[in-house]
Each structure stands twice: as structure tokens, then as C-alpha cells.
Amino acid sequence: MRAQADRRVSLAQGAAVLAxxxxxxxxxxxxxxxARLLPPPSIVLxxxxxxxxxxxxxxxxxxxxxxxxxxxxxxxxxxxxxGLALAExxxxxxxxxxxxxxxxxxxxxxxxxxFILLFGxxxxxxxxxxxxxxxxxxxxxxxxxxxxxxxxxxxxxRANGATRRQIWVEIHWNAMLPLILEGLxxxxxxxxxxxxxxxxxxxxxGLGQRFSTWGESFRMPELFAGVLIAAGLSIIVNxxxxxxxxxxxxxxxx
Amino acid sequence: MSATTASPARVEGWRLSPVALRWxxxxxxxxxxxxxxxxxxxxxVILAAxxxxxxxxxxxxxxxxxxxxxxxxxxLISLCFAYGLGGLAGLVIGLSPFGRKVALxxxxxxxxxxxxxxxxxxxxxxxxxxxxxxxFASLYGxxxxxxxxxxxVQLVDRNLITMARAQGARFWPMITEVIIPAALPAVVSxxxxxxxxxxxxxxxxxxxxATDGIGFLITQYRTMFQTPQVYFGILLVLVLAGGLDTLIxxxxxxxxxxRPQQDHRHE
Numbered sequence: 001m002r003a004q005a006d007r008r009v010s011l012a013q014g015a016a017v018l019a020x021x022x023x024x025x026x027x028x029x030x031x032x033x034x035a036r037l038l039p040p041p042s043i044v045l046x047x048x049x050x051x052x053x054x055x056x057x058x059x060x061x062x063x064x065x066x067x068x069x070x071x072x073x074x075x076x077x078x079x080x081x082x083g084l085a086l087a088e089x090x091x092x093x094x095x096x097x098x099x100x101x102x103x104x105x106x107x108x109x110x111x112x113x114x115f116i117l118l119f120g121x122x123x124x125x126x127x128x129x130x131x132x133x134x135x136x137x138x139x140x141x142x143x144x145x146x147x148x149x150x151x152x153x154x155x156x157x158r159a160n161g162a163t164r165r166q167i168w169v170e171i172h173w174n175a176m177l178p179l180i181l182e183g184l185x186x187x188x189x190x191x192x193x194x195x196x197x198x199x200x201x202x203x204x205x206g207l208g209q210r211f212s213t214w215g216e217s218f219r220m221p222e223l224f225a226g227v228l229i230a231a232g233l234s235i236i237v238n239x240x241x242x243x244x245x246x247x248x249x250x251x252x253x254x
Numbered sequence: 255m256s257a258t259t260a261s262p263a264r265v266e267g268w269r270l271s272p273v274a275l276r277w278x279x280x281x282x283x284x285x286x287x288x289x290x291x292x293x294x295x296x297x298x299v300i301l302a303a304x305x306x307x308x309x310x311x312x313x314x315x316x317x318x319x320x321x322x323x324x325x326x327x328x329x330l331i332s333l334c335f336a337y338g339l340g341g342l343a344g345l346v347i348g349l350s351p352f353g354r355k356v357a358l359x360x361x362x363x364x365x366x367x368x369x370x371x372x373x374x375x376x377x378x379x380x381x382x383x384x385x386x387x388x389x390f391a392s393l394y395g396x397x398x399x400x401x402x403x404x405x406x407v408q409l410v411d412r413n414l415i416t417m418a419r420a421q422g423a424r425f426w427p428m429i430t431e432v433i434i435p436a437a438l439p440a441v442v443s444x445x446x447x448x449x450x451x452x453x454x455x456x457x458x459x460x461x462x463x464a465t466d467g468i469g470f471l472i473t474q475y476r477t478m479f480q481t482p483q484v485y486f487g488i489l490l491v492l493v494l495a496g497g498l499d500t501l502i503x504x505x506x507x508x509x510x511x512x513r514p515q516q517d518h519r520h521e
Contacts, residue, residue, distance in 0.1 A: 094272035107454040113476040193368035215374025
């Protein structure tokens with residue numbers, strides 16, 4: 001019964017996506033939109049395949065993926081570490097948590113020129129900007145995760161003589177993981193957007209640099225294909241982390 | 255946030271209170287920032303001292319003010335589109351249970367996409383004038399408004415609707431007098447996030463390709479290596495974003511003023 005309802009929902013979602021592409025195709029075929037400005041999917045989708053087969057484009061794509069992953073690898077331990085420190089020490093937490101909340105709420109994209117002044121326009125600058133985008137939401141998610149550990153479970157475990165290590169592995173870890181993963185997912189979304197934006201702004205390589213160039217030279221099929229590839233990239237990252245999050249949080253409902 | 259209700263770590267003799275520590279660190283940071291470029295530890299092209307940024311920035315206040323006004327107008331127009339269209343879409347999605355199940359996951363997936371990549375398309379379509387900024391920023395701020403409106407409508411107390419229906423409320427009065435006011439508090443957070451995104455969207459778009467506006471000005475000063483003005487421009491954007499956020503939350507508090515009375519009765 002439930003599975004059937006679920007299937008109907010995913011069917012409708014598939015239909016909505018399909019309808020979007022069909023409308024897009026119809027709009028540019030019928031002349032409702034200028035096909036030079038809005039190339040139909042029947043031109044854009046083959047272009048995606050063509051781009052992915054093209055070695056030069058693949059090199060740009062790999063650079064963007066490297067920047068994004070490296071930024072993630074730096075931001076994750078740093079953010080989780082700071083978050084844990086802020087949550088575990090009430091003193092540090094009271095001193096610095098408001099600072100992190102403040103910076104997390106500030107629009108961070110406007111700081112990009114500062115990163116160019118500090119780090120130049122190369123690979124390192126993109127990574128640094130990605131870390132900057134991802135870090136704060138992760139710190140906040142981690143320190144919120146510590147606060148979400150159920151107090152009565154801890155008391156119960158202690159009363160039953162659990163060791164410190166057991167308490168950490170069995171209770172803290174399991175309770176915190178879903179929330180930390182959610183923070184990581186948000187951080188990675190900001191990270192990807194930040195890296196691509198930095199590449200679009202000033203860069204010699206990367207996906208974003210291609211987008212700006214294509215946009216300026218009105219190469220619309222390539223531009224739309226590139227947009228679809230960037231969307232695909234972030235959907236893969238987002239859905240992978242979301243699946244992990246669901247698995248880590250499965251103990252709650254079961 | 256401050257859920258650490260554990261007794262505020264009693265200051266042991268020499269230890270500073272946490273609040274004092276925070277301000278001390280910020281003050282040290284600010285002083286270092288002022289001294290580092292002036293003493294030549296860091297080249298002045300990279301880091302401008304705060305005082306230099308303020309002085310050089312205020313010296314060119316006319317230029318900054320007109321750019322700021324331009325940006326602000328773009329933001330206001332984009333806000334109208336993002337709130338209007340987002341609120342409407344959210345209302346429609348939130349009212350139908352099936353639409354909610356189908357459209358909400360799609361909207362939240364779209365929200366997760368790096369929307370910046372759309373901007374070159376916008377400039378190709380609408381040129382590098384204000385039109386492309388308004389389109390881009392409206393789109394950028396749209397999704398949080400849709401999501402929070404749908405969630406707010408979904409959370410409306412069913413008893414309110416049943417009661418209104420029992421008293422013979424028709425479709426429009428039902429929406430304008432029951433559902434919207436009841437959903438408003440939940441919509442509030444979405445409006446604030448949407449407002450912040452619209453602001454960022456306009457400024458980011460101006461930084462990428464524009465002819466006027468504060469983002470354009472920042473980029474221009476950066477290419478000319480006039481570092482103090484770059485920092486001053488960023489500061490202005492932060493003030494603009496903060497001011498707009500305060501304004502929005504104040505308007506919302508006024509709009510949902512009917513609520514506390516009702517809540518008091520429950521208590």
C-alpha cells in the first residue's frame with residue numbers, strides 16, 4: 001500500500017522532470033524561444049556526452065572535482081574538531097559560539113576578492129574559498145549534534161558501568177553522526193557553489209572558467225550542457241551524503 | 255545555541271569570563287589587522303588596515319553611495335519577485351497533499367544545486383544590465399520561500415480550517431483570513447533566508463558581470479589593486495545585508511502580531 005503510494009509519487013516526479021524537458025524542447029522548436037539563445041535538449045543532451053568525451057573539458061572537470069574534494073577533506077576534520085571543542089568545553093563554547101553563528105549568517109561570497117588578494121587566482125585560492133564556505137555550517141552542526149546526545153542514555157550507560165570509550169562509540173557517535181553528516185552535506189553544497197563561483201570570477205581552469213567563457217562567446221549549447229554537468233555533479237554529492245545520513249539515522253525510527 | 259545550561263564555568267581566579275575572552279580576541283585581531291599592513295608584515299596590496307579602508311572609502315563616498323542605491327533598487331525588485339512567486343508556488347504546493355509529496359523533494363533538490371552556474375545564461379539572455387541581476391537574484395531567493403511557505407501551510411491547525419468551513423467560509427476568505435495568517439510564523443524563516451539569498455545573488459551577479467552597483471565597484475577596485483576600497487565595499491555589503499535582515503524580521507514581527515493574544519489564551 002505504502003510502496004504503491006511511493007511509486008506513484010516517484011512516477012509523478014519523473015513525469016514532472018520529463019515534462020520540463022519536453023516543454024523546453026517544444027519552446028525552442030516552435031520558435032516560442034529563440035533557439036540560438038535556448039538550444040533544445042535534443043542538441044544539449046548529445047553535447048553533454050560530447051563534452052564528457054572531450055579530453056580538454058575532462059581536464060577542467062577534474063580540476064574542479066579536485067578543488068572541491070580537497071576543500072572538503074580540509075574542512076571536514078577542521079569543522080568537526082572546532083565544533084566538538086566548542087561543545088565539549090562550556091567555557092570555549094560561551095566565548096566563541098556566537099562568533100561562529102555570526103559568521104555563518106554573513107554572506108560569504110562577497111569575500112571572494114579578499115581571497116584573490118591573499119591567495120592569487122590559482123588552485124589554492126579555490127580550495128581556500130571552498131573551505132571558508134563549508135567550515136562554519138559544519139562547526140555549528142557539530143556543536144548542535146553534541147547537544148542532541150540524549151542525556152538519559154548517557155546516565156543509563158554510566159549507571160550500568162560502561163567505559164568512557166564504550167560511551168563514546170556506542171552513544172555519542174551514533175547519536176551525533178546523522179546531524180554531523182547533515183552539516184557536512186550542507187557544507188559540501190556551499191563548497192561546490194563556492195568553488196565554481198570562484199572559477200567563474202577569475203580563473204585559468206575549471207568548470208566555472210568554461211562557463212564564463214562560453215557565456216561571453218554565446219556558445220549556448222556548450223553552456224547548457226555544462227550547466228547540466230555541474231548540476232549532475234552536485235546531485236551526486238548531495239544524494240550520496242543524504243543516503244549516508246539516512247543510514248546513520250535509521251536507528252532512530254526502527 | 256546557548257543550550258549549555260551547565261553552571262557558567264565559575265571563574266577560577268585568573269581566568270577571564272567567556273564574554274571578556276571573546277571581545278579580547280576580537281580586539282587583538284583588529285589591532286593586529288591594523289598593525290600588520292602598517293608595519294610591513296603583510297604587503298598593503300593584500301591587506302588594508304581597517305582605518306585606511308574607512309578613510310579611503312569615505313573619501314569616495316559619493317561613488318559608493320550611488321552604487322549602493324543602484325544595488326538596493328535591484329534587491330528590492332528581486333525581493334518582490336522572489337516573495338510573490340515563491341509565496342504563490344508554496345501556497346499551491348502546500349495546499350495539496352499529493353503536490354507536496356511530489357514537488358517538495360524536487361524543490362529541495364533544486365535548492366541544493368549551485369545556482370551560480372545559471373548566471374552566464376542570464377547575461378547571454380538579458381545583457382549585463384540590471385535585468386540579468388533581477389532575474390538571477392529572484393531565482394536565487396525563490397526556493398527557500400517556496401519550501402517554507404509550503405511547510406507553513408502544511409502546519410496550519412486543521413481545527414482552524416474545519417471551524418472556518420463550518421461557518422461557511424469560501425475559498426478566498428479561507429486563504430486570506432485563515433491559512434495565510436496562520437502559516438505566517440513558519441514562513442518567516444524562509445523570508446529571511448530568501449532575503450539574504452536575494453542580496454547575495456545581486457551582489458555576486460554584479461561582481462561577475464555588470465556596469466554599476468556595489469559588487470561591480472568591488473571588482474573594479476580589486477582589478478586596480480585599490481585594496482582599501484575593496485575592503486570598504488565588502489563592509490558596505492555586510493551592513494546592507496544586516497540592515498535588510500533586521501528590516502525583514504521587524505516587518506514580520508509586526509505582521510504576526512495577532513498571534514500572541516491567541517497563544518496567551520492557550521497558556
